[in-house]
Amino acid sequence: LTVKGKKRVYTGIPLWMVIAMVDGPDDKHPYRFDKTLWDRGYDVTITAADGYTVTFNTKEVAYDSLILAYTEDGKPVKGVPPLRIVGETSKKLWVKNPVEIELDISKKVEKEVFYFELVINGKVHKFTLKELENSPFYVELPGRYVTSAGSVRGGVYGGVKLVDLINQYTSLSAEDTLKAIAMDGYEMTYSGKQILDQKDGYWILAFKKDGEYLPLDPGYIRIIKVGESNPMIEGHLSVRMVKRVEVVKKKYENITxxxxxxxxxxxxxxxxxxxxxxxxxxxxxxxxxxxxxxxxxxxxxxxxxxxxxxxxxxxxxxxxxxxxxxxxxxxxxxxxxxxxxxxxxxxxxxxxxxxxxxxxxxxxxxxxxxxxxxxxxxxxxxxxxxxxxxxxxxxx
CATH class of the missing domain: 3.90.420.10 (Oxidoreductase, molybdopterin-binding domain)
Structure with missing residues (x-):
């Protein structure tokens, strides 16, 4: 970065990582940064040790443009605390020795209601978590998945049977293709045959685990198979943060x-x-x-x-x-x-x-x-x- 005509090299952590500690419900690491909230806009006030303050609205500043630096040109930042907020922004937002960062979220942003979307033949059906919980297809049963590292995760999951939910609007066949799309863009497809196979349990849209609602990450909805036999599936099939499921009347073709x-x-x-x-x-x-x-x-x-x-x-x-x-x-x-x-x-x-x-x-x-x-x-x-x-x- 250029400071008074001279190039300076700063080392630090992105400011958004600090803000992630207080912009949501997470009370321990890892903290999830709510970029959607940032993009909608709220005020951030930064106060320096000498009393200087600056306020900006997140809607007007790129989330990754500021860092909390602790070294300048390889040496500790001068002053107490030895920190400085810098970045590819107006110099007005640069703050020496910050001691407090305050977010004014409650007054500026209304809580967004989460909707799960089921798409069949191009028609979108939306559900709140409460509507899903009140569904006659709601169950609570044990299920497990194995992560890519070989660890087994599981519990008693509460959610709605996917087949029964779909069958309210169409008859799911073994030839159909289902696509699950997560809030972070992750996608996974399933064959109708796979979802209809209920020999060891049911595929569900889970939003509770051991009686507690899933947080945004890894919730609000996770796809998992549950049943009295406590079935176990591969982790990549247990999509988390599911936003929508699309039913495509097109034969599922396997690829190897x-x-x-x-x-x-x-x-x-x-x-x-x-x-x-x-x-x-x-x-x-x-x-x-x-x-x-x-x-x-x-x-x-x-x-x-x-x-x-x-x-x-x-x-x-x-x-x-x-x-x-x-x-x-x-x-x-x-x-x-x-x-x-x-x-x-x-x-x-x-x-x-x-x-x-x-x-x-x-x-x-x-x-x-x-x-x-x-x-x-x-x-x-x-x-x-x-x-x-x-x-x-x-x-x-």
Whole structure:
């Protein structure tokens, strides 16, 4: 940042992280920052040790434009407390040695009512949590899910049976496709057959756990399977912060991708969707926008003889960058046998080479369901477009 004509380097934490401690109901770490509230606008008053104060409305300032700095050019900030609020804003908002930050939320913002949306054939049906709780389809039963790190989470969940809620408006069939969309943009699709399978329990829209309402994060609504047998599902199927569920009268098509190396895996559609929701990258290729997961992230499934990605201790890195930099071959194979061979050193942490599942916002059908494309500004030896990718081999 420029201060009186000189460049200064500040180290600190984003101001929004501090504000997150008091802008919502969270009373312990991790605190969730309410960006929606910030964008709607409320007053923030910052007071310095010398009594100087400044007030701004959040609606007029980018949430990530200010930091609470504790060093300047590598040295502690002068004064007591040794802090300074700086950022890419008007210098009027810069405050030396702040001692108090006050948020005037209650007077400026009315509490927003949460609505869950069920979309069937394009028609939107909205429900408050109270309406869902008063539904005849409300149940309280145990359920569990296993996280990507292998931890099992569970409890007695209260919510409405998803099938029964849908069947008020249409008859859910095994051929249908359901898409769950979370408030943070995460998406997951389910087959009608999967949701209709009630041998070990019911898929529900849960908004209570052990008698308590779920907080905004990981609530207000979580999809989970519950039943007397305490069923357990994969964590990526238990979508949290669900805002809407769409029922699409279109056959659910499974997608699989084999990955072979030190370990062998077959990834299904839902695993791929979860990866794209978390690590998705868009690439423009010959007039179309493709979206998928970077190829280097998929290598993590098979680049270690002992540890699969995520299914391990958090201290162990899921991707073996050291091995990738030493160099091994990566063969990308299509269903018809066509293949290309790439070098792991060229792919190392390169987000511009992806296995795409979407083109212009839709599932790829004519050349898919999976396609290798890349940012054509990259110079990668041997790379070519691969349609209908079915297998990735790591050759050591």
């Amino acid at each position: 991708l084999e990955i072979k190396g030190y370990m062998d895996f077959t990834l299904d559609r839902q695993t791929l969707e979860s990866g794209i929701s978390c690590h998705g990258v868009e690439v423009e290729y010959k007039g179309h926008v493709y979206k998928g997961i970077p190829l280097w992230r998929l290598l993590a499934y098979s680049d270690d003889p002992k540890y699969a990605p995520h299914k391990q201790d958090p201290s162990i890195k899921s991707y073996n960058e050291e091995l990738a930099l030493k160099g091994y071959k990566v063969r990308v194979i299509a269903e018809d046998g066509y293949s290309i061979t790439l070098d792991s050193r060229d792919l190392n942490k390169e987000d511009g080479v992806i296995i795409a599942m979407y083109r212009d916002g839709e599932l790829i059908e004519d050349e898919g369901p999976l396609v290798l494309v890349w940012d054509r500004s990259l110079k990668i030896e041997g790379i070519k477009k691969v349609k209908n990718v079915v297998k990735i081999e790591l050759i050591f």
